[in-house]
Amino acid sequence: MSKKPSNTATDFFIPLKKKINQRERRIAALAVAPAVLLVFFFTIIPVFIAFVISFFKTNGLTYTWRGLDNYFRFVDDPVVHQALSNTIKFLFSVPLVISFALLVAVLLFEKIRGWQYFRVIFFIPNVLSVAVVGIMVKSIFGYYGPVNKIIEYFGNEPIQFFVDGSKAFWIIVFALVWAGFGYQALLLLAGLTSINPEILEAAALDGAGWWRRLWQVTIPSIRRILGFVFIINVLYTFGGIFGFIFVMTAGGPGFDTTTVDYLVYLRAFSSSNLGSGAALAVMLFLVIGAITLLQTKFFRISEDD
Amino acid sequence: MIKLSKTKVNKLRIKGRTPVLIGLVVLSISIIFPLFFILMTSLKNNVDYSRDPFGLPDTLMLENYSSLLDNFNIGRAFLNSLFVCTITVALVLLIAGMAGYALAKLSVPGGRFITGTFLGVMLFPGPVLIIPIYVLLARLGLIGDVKGLILVYVASGIPFATFFLTLVFKSIPKEITEAAQIDGAGFFRTLRSIIAPLGASGVITLAIMQFLGAWNELLFAFMILPSETSRLLTPTLATIGTRYVSDQPLVSAGLFISASLPLIILMFASKYIIEGLQVTIKKN
Numbered sequence: 001m002s003k004k005p006s007n008t009a010t011d012f013f014i015p016l017k018k019k020i021n022q023r024e025r026r027i028a029a030l031a032v033a034p035a036v037l038l039v040f041f042f043t044i045i046p047v048f049i050a051f052v053i054s055f056f057k058t059n060g061l062t063y064t065w066r067g068l069d070n071y072f073r074f075v076d077d078p079v080v081h082q083a084l085s086n087t088i089k090f091l092f093s094v095p096l097v098i099s100f101a102l103l104v105a106v107l108l109f110e111k112i113r114g115w116q117y118f119r120v121i122f123f124i125p126n127v128l129s130v131a132v133v134g135i136m137v138k139s140i141f142g143y144y145g146p147v148n149k150i151i152e153y154f155g156n157e158p159i160q161f162f163v164d165g166s167k168a169f170w171i172i173v174f175a176l177v178w179a180g181f182g183y184q185a186l187l188l189l190a191g192l193t194s195i196n197p198e199i200l201e202a203a204a205l206d207g208a209g210w211w212r213r214l215w216q217v218t219i220p221s222i223r224r225i226l227g228f229v230f231i232i233n234v235l236y237t238f239g240g241i242f243g244f245i246f247v248m249t250a251g252g253p254g255f256d257t258t259t260v261d262y263l264v265y266l267r268a269f270s271s272s273n274l275g276s277g278a279a280l281a282v283m284l285f286l287v288i289g290a291i292t293l294l295q296t297k298f299f300r301i302s303e304d305d
Numbered sequence: 306m307i308k309l310s311k312t313k314v315n316k317l318r319i320k321g322r323t324p325v326l327i328g329l330v331v332l333s334i335s336i337i338f339p340l341f342f343i344l345m346t347s348l349k350n351n352v353d354y355s356r357d358p359f360g361l362p363d364t365l366m367l368e369n370y371s372s373l374l375d376n377f378n379i380g381r382a383f384l385n386s387l388f389v390c391t392i393t394v395a396l397v398l399l400i401a402g403m404a405g406y407a408l409a410k411l412s413v414p415g416g417r418f419i420t421g422t423f424l425g426v427m428l429f430p431g432p433v434l435i436i437p438i439y440v441l442l443a444r445l446g447l448i449g450d451v452k453g454l455i456l457v458y459v460a461s462g463i464p465f466a467t468f469f470l471t472l473v474f475k476s477i478p479k480e481i482t483e484a485a486q487i488d489g490a491g492f493f494r495t496l497r498s499i500i501a502p503l504g505a506s507g508v509i510t511l512a513i514m515q516f517l518g519a520w521n522e523l524l525f526a527f528m529i530l531p532s533e534t535s536r537l538l539t540p541t542l543a544t545i546g547t548r549y550v551s552d553q554p555l556v557s558a559g560l561f562i563s564a565s566l567p568l569i570i571l572m573f574a575s576k577y578i579i580e581g582l583q584v585t586i587k588k589n
Contacts, residue, residue, distance in 0.1 A: 021412065024411050024412060025411070025412055025413070025414055027407075027411065027492050028407040028411035028412060028413040028414070028416075029407075029413060029414055031403040031404060031406065031407035031411070031413075031492065032403070032404040032407050032408065032413050032416075032419060034400045034403065034404070035400050035401060035403070035404035035463050035467050036404075036419060038400065038456075038459060038460040038463055039422070039423065039426055039460060039463055039464055041460070042438065042441075042456065042457060042460030042461065043426045043429055043434065043460060043461065043464070044422075044426070045437075045441070046434050046437035046438050046441060047429065047433065047434070047437070048437075049436075049437035049440060049441060050433060050434075050436060050437045053436060053437065053440065060439075060440060060443065100332075103328070103332075104329075104332055107325050107328045107329050107332070108329070110322065110325045112322050112325050112326055112329075115329075118329045118333055119575075119579065120571065120575045120579070121333045121336055121337060122332070122333070122336065123571065123575065123578065123579060124336055124337075124340070124568070124571065125336060127517050127521075127567040127568065127570065127571045127578070128521065128564050128567055128568075129520070129521030129522075129523065129539050129542075129563060129564075129567075130521065130523060131521070131523045131539050131540075131542055131543045131546070131563070132521075132539075132542065132560050132563050132564050134546075135542070135543070135546035135547075135556060135559075135560055136339055136340075136343055136560055137339075138546070138550075139343070139346070139553050139556060139557065139560075140339060140342070142550065142553060144354070144355045144358065144553065145358060145553070146342065146358045146359060149357075149358050149359065178335070178336075178339075182336065183582075186579065186582055187582065190582060235428065235430070238430065239430025239431065239432055239433070240430065240431070242431070242432055242524060243523050243524065246523065246524075246543065247523075247543050247546055247547060250547065260432075261430065261431075261432035262432075264432045264433070264435065264436070265432060265435060265524070268435055268436045268439070269528075274436055274440070277436050278436045278437070281432060281433040281434075281435075281436060282433075284430060284432060284433055285429070285430070285433045288428065288430055288433075292428055
């Protein structure tokens with residue numbers, strides 16, 4: 001909260017100040033106008049359009065009113081069920097990414113010589129496109145790829161990883177972890193760096209070993225940033241896996257790796273009913289909105305203690 | 306910048322350094338090896354690759370790269386991407402720079418509401434917007450038009466960019482901007498000769514982040530520019546990667562071309578990129 005300046009001494013200047021303020025406010029309003037308009041037209045309006053389209057059967061040219069039909073159909077649409085359960089399954093990647101990130105953060109926090117170079121290396125996946133990471137991982141697990149060469153070396157038959165839904169699933173999880181842990185480690189590291197060193201020193205002097213300090217002092221001290229990282233991962237699982245699925249499995253085999261966000265794309269561009277895709281998108285939007293609200297509530301509570 | 310406090314705790318544990326180093330090296334290899342592998346693969350031909358994917362290439366073969374240039378128009382896609390990303394970054398910096406300055410230093414009517422809305426909009430997932438944006442752009446006749454894609458990139462970059470620059474510009478002492486105003490400097494003058502130079506490192510950080518974001522974007526690029534001639538690099542790579550699965554060296558060369566620019570940027574500007582992280586944390 002910003003305090004209002006006391007104006008007893010400046011009362012005399014108020015008329016002039018008001019004039020300047022009005023001018024300043026006009027300029028300020030003009031300065032933010034382009035940003036506000038662009039965001040309004042290309043993010044807020046589209047959400048409304050999605051809502052509207054979700055009530056129609058449409059191929060983009062002709063529109064037939066369907067009411068809530070597009071939504072009701074999800075109830076007995078096996079593909080939607082599968083996509084939903086796949087998206088939930090991909091939440092498995094969240095604890096994996098965070099564990100690796102925490103490991104890297106704790107190692108970097110030791111600040112051994114050259115740690116800054118390691119920091120840059122761990123940042124590499126974050127500057128690469130999801131398409132690059134996805135295709136790279138796919139190549140590595142390809143039939144003639146290096147992983148299969150290792151498997152053959154040990155005398156086993158090469159595996160076709162992408163014809164088996166559950167194998168394909170774990171390879172996508174691998175890609176998610178590879179792409180995400182370094183960046184999140186740096187987020188957690190920033191949290192670690194802001195811990196008051198005296199607390200750690202005190203714990204060390206009390207005879208707490210490295211592991212105990214980690215579990216009882218370090219991790220509890222960064223629980224807010226851990227919560228934040230957790231939430232961005234969950235949000236990402238709901239709305240950001242699309243790219244990996246697109247380049248790695250195209251949702252296959254069958255619909256075994258089709259997630260909700262990928263299904264929105266499928267419905268949008270390979271079926272004649274945009275309305276169904278829009279209805280899915282609206283559901284996704286509501287779920288993500290609910291998660292975000294829960295998150296803010298959660299953080300409010302933890303701030304109080 | 307966060308101050309890196311050299312704690313005494315670290316010094317207490319000098320003997321524990323070797324395991325830390327080993328851990329970091331192993332994890333770093335998990336990042337670097339796949340990239341190195343892709344680079345090596347891109348320099349082989351398909352026969353060599355299927356015989357021994359791990360072997361180093363006997364002679365450095367650039368045939369995959371020349372094939373991408375000749376048969377897949379990857380040079381053109383590269384230039385298309387460069388063009389779109391540069392224009393996007395320029396527009397985002399201009400528009401978000403104006404908004405950020407106003408929100409940080411002037412009294413904007415409804416400023417808090419605008420900032421709040423921008424923060425909320427940042428959480429909108431891309432897939433939610435694909436259908437309505439496609440419909441909207443189709444109405445405007447902008448499908449297949451670079452302008453349409455740039456518009457989408459600029460609009461989706463602005464919320465974060467404005468938020469970021471507002472934070473950066475807020476840290477500039479108010480006395481300096483007020484002095485400039487008293488000297489009669491107008492809005493743009495103050496923005497250009499006071500705010501932008503003083504916030505330069507933040508502006509560079511933002512420019513890099515926006516550039517990488519646009520360079521790596523797949524969904525909208527694929528959807529809005531479907532034709533072969535105007536296609537950008539990332540969707541071109543995605544197409545090659547999904548269609549030519551049996552020619553890994555070719556795919557690898559494509560990967561390496563796409564990854565090269567981001568990697569070079571990271572190499573030279575890691576300081577700026579990693580600085581951008583701190584703002585993400587402040588958001589929290």
